Amino acid sequence: MTKRLSIIDTERCIGCQLCMFACTRRFGDAGLDKSAIRVRSVGGIERGFTVIVCRACEDPPCARVCPTGALIPRKGGGVILNSSKCIGCQLCVDACIIGAIFWDDDTNKPIVCTQCGYCVDFCKYGVLEMEER
């Protein structure tokens, strides 16, 4: 069984962004430059938050447009990046209509959720969950 990151209820989100920090911390560093998840307000925090992250499409448009085959569809949905094939053309960024492909300016390669679930451990408000597929 594979798992994917699922957003249960954004109304419960308080905008603490601990998920964003957790995502960069996967690699042991601090900051946000490697984060594949973004929480922002829906035009003013009183209206609540939107959580932007790869929803693990079963037939991912980002993989379809990748000219070098660097984004490989993952079993159970989503993609895995083969960094050495990626030429940094950003076609994947345009192809993702929910804006879930982020960009790493240091390496000039995409940042996309690998469905690892590390962020879920730091969400105490029941917004994020790992779902079996």
Next chain:
Amino acid sequence: MGKDPISNILYIDLNRKRFWVEDRSELFEKYIGGTGVAIKLLEEEVPKNADPLGPENVIIFTVGPFNGVYPMASKTVAMFKSPLTGNLGESHAGGRSSIAIRLAGYGGIVIRGVSDIPVYIAIHEKKVYFRNASTLWGMRSSFTVGRIIRENEPGAGVRTIMRIGRAGEKLVRYACVVTETYRHFGRLGLGAVFGSKKLKAILISGRRHIPIKDKPLYRKIYGEIFDEAVNTPLMKKYHEIGTPVNVLRLNKIKGLPTKNLLQNYFEQAEKISGEYFAEKFLGRRVACSHCPVGCIHLAALKIPYEDVPYFEKTIFISYDYEPIYAVGSMLGIGDPEGVLKIIHEVDTYGLDAMSTGVVLAWLTEAFQRNLISIEDTNGLKFKWGDYETYIEAVRNIVYQPTELYKAVANGVEYASKIYGGEEFAMAFGGNEMPGYHTGPLSHFSYLVGSRHSHLDMAGYSLDQKLLGKTIVLEEAVEKLLREEEWRQVLTSLVICLFARGIYRPEMVSNAFKPLGIEFSVDDLMEIGKIIHREKYKFKIREGFDLDKVRIPERIFQTPTPHGYIDKKSFLRMIEIFKTKIKYNELKMKI
């Protein structure tokens, strides 16, 4: 992966519309960041006797090494010369400010000079833009200003937008700076300093990298802090009811300042309590960036339109204990909607709610004692509990139609020197009082605290811990001073003081290790002490004098949970404090 950008200070010159970055490692190594670095920058930037509203004053924002690294390190320190007290101006705020500054690649920002036209500054990591803000200048609502800038700039989710309202433009000396709509650099008049520089707002965005030396240790310590944060009952308290949980607690012990401290108990407290607001009005809880607590409580208030049937608007109002005290119990207002409406008005214009409430309370008493006339008040008849009059008065403080309002725009101490009523002008060191009448230690800490804030040394907390016991003056002063010194370390990191129970000295010392920085607990204590003395030196340099401080008589006339405050003991505490910080020596040196 490069080095931690914490020691980069971004300098911005409004006179010449220029900016540059300087590496100030020497300051961060010695003074950590936050408060510690800010006071050194303030000392070097501001010449003695500079006009707080003139071109020589500066605006300093600093963050510390823990921001962006550990949870609940979510605050930014602002430092400036205060137009309200004439000496040290220091105010802290959360929102997204500290994360945005830190991850834009800076440990601090220094803003000098005065712009010739209204501007707002947009800082997107290395790029700094001066935007013409003429269109925003004079706009009635600070909410609209925020909305326009939000739509005009990129960086949603990883940015802060600090802005002033009309009060800042009109140089009300307790105008605040609002960030993320609901958080404030509230105290000591930063908003007026912005206004004097024709600076309407600052937007900062960033999502940079902070390299960590010992990665496994970092994840381990992060986990420990996080576990403590989400499991402590204290944090639960801040999330569920929030700071207004204090209303009933203080009222119960008879320590809730009411009607300009004519009373220590408010008979209508139930209706303006945290519990009542949570039950009837709570619309959403939100958090500062990188803080799992979510202590920000937003009330949703429905206001029907009188001219259109079945049509209403919902406004959101951020409420906390201090605003509820200041524009609630202090004004005898027991109508929760009335309290929310005043807070909303205060936020619309960008005033400090605490100072505003205390000013309105003084106006009420002065009016009732015929110290001021109805001509002075521009036709307003002040009466405890009458929130509609108070809303009118808030506008008058901003637009200043009479000499009286011009005077109160300088604070309650200033106004009472002209009109009388000094004994009930509830300010300490020129700063209007916080909402605790818990005993002698609360007022003592407002008086001698370096920011004249209850948060400096938390006398209100020690008062409550000592309830039913005798306060030993020497011991209490020692404890409070050590507390203020330690807090200098926390606000240099910059930790939210709500998390002080988690960030104990040993924890702080350990949490430095993954960053490759060694500070023993003793080192930290010593740095705290040094920072505290540096702040005091700045205060003395700018004219603050512990030998000449004014104590409003009212605090001796209304009993506290510790009974009546004994004036002789109170003065004795000041003398003990002076000996402990070697005040006379400090004064001689300056």
